Amino acid sequence: MIVVPQGAIFDDMVELKGDKEIGDRINKIISALAEENDLKDVDIND
Secondary structure: OOOOOOOOOHHHHHOOOOOOOHHHHHHHHHHHHHHHOOOOOOOOOO
């Protein structure tokens, strides 16, 4: 099972639509998901 930390649900990502810092903010969300689930080297290249 995947643990989804607060602030990292899909709706949180959708809210970033149009944000000029979307890549950085998505990376922060993905990093939180990765950390919570012991995943490594996760990066969304924009």
